[in-house]
Amino acid sequence: MVFFECDCAYRYGRIEVKPQQYPQWMCTLMHWVMPCCGINEQKDWPNSCNLNLYESGGMSVGWHADDEQLFQGKQQDCRIISLSLGATRAFEVRSNWSELDGTVRLELGDGDLCTMEGLVQKHFQHRVPREDKASGPRINLTWRWIVRHAAHCPHARGRR
Ligand SMILES: O=C(O)CCC(=O)C(=O)O
Numbered sequence: 001m002v003f004f005e006c007d008c009a010y011r012y013g014r015i016e017v018k019p020q021q022y023p024q025w026m027c028t029l030m031h032w033v034m035p036c037c038g039i040n041e042q043k044d045w046p047n048s049c050n051l052n053l054y055e056s057g058g059m060s061v062g063w064h065a066d067d068e069q070l071f072q073g074k075q076q077d078c079r080i081i082s083l084s085l086g087a088t089r090a091f092e093v094r095s096n097w098s099e100l101d102g103t104v105r106l107e108l109g110d111g112d113l114c115t116m117e118g119l120v121q122k123h124f125q126h127r128v129p130r131e132d133k134a135s136g137p138r139i140n141l142t143w144r145w146i147v148r149h150a151a152h153c154p155h156a157r158g159r160r
């Protein structure tokens with residue numbers, strides 16, 4: 001989902017998710033969530049949100065970084081805000097550098113907010129592992145700022 005007239009699609013491996021404008025309920029939710037992250041003005045809100053449904057513990061996301069060009073997360077500081085709803089699932093983070101071994105594991109429960117900041121996408125990977133004991137479905141909303149819009153998007157530099 002995207003703010004205003006943005007027309008950037010989100011590519012997720014081989015899957016392309018077409019943009020949908022933020023519906024009213026999303027704005028209502030952001031009025032509640034964003035101040036928890038110190039974002040008090042609507043003009044500063046993230047301009048995209050990806051929604052993931054994990055129907056059961058068998059659904060997972062493998063190791064990756066959110067390194068899409070849209071977000072420039074490997075080139076510059078990049079903030080990602082995620083809200084978890086439903087079943088508690090593990091969220092694991094590991095470094096790309098062998099000097100920093102070990103995996104950090106967080107348990108993300110219903111209503112938890114988690115952020116990734118700075119150059120985390122350059123230096124770390126994250127995943128939501130399969131968990132056969134998970135108590136049911138989980139929805140994750142992940143807000144990000146598109147900083148490099150697709151060439152066809154009305155927000156692309158030079159077009160607006
Ligand atoms: O479900 C989560 O907490 C993380 C999802 C994720 O890493 C992503 O959508 O890129």
Ligand SMILES: [Fe+2]
Pocket residue numbers: 064065066126
């Ligand atoms: Fe991710």
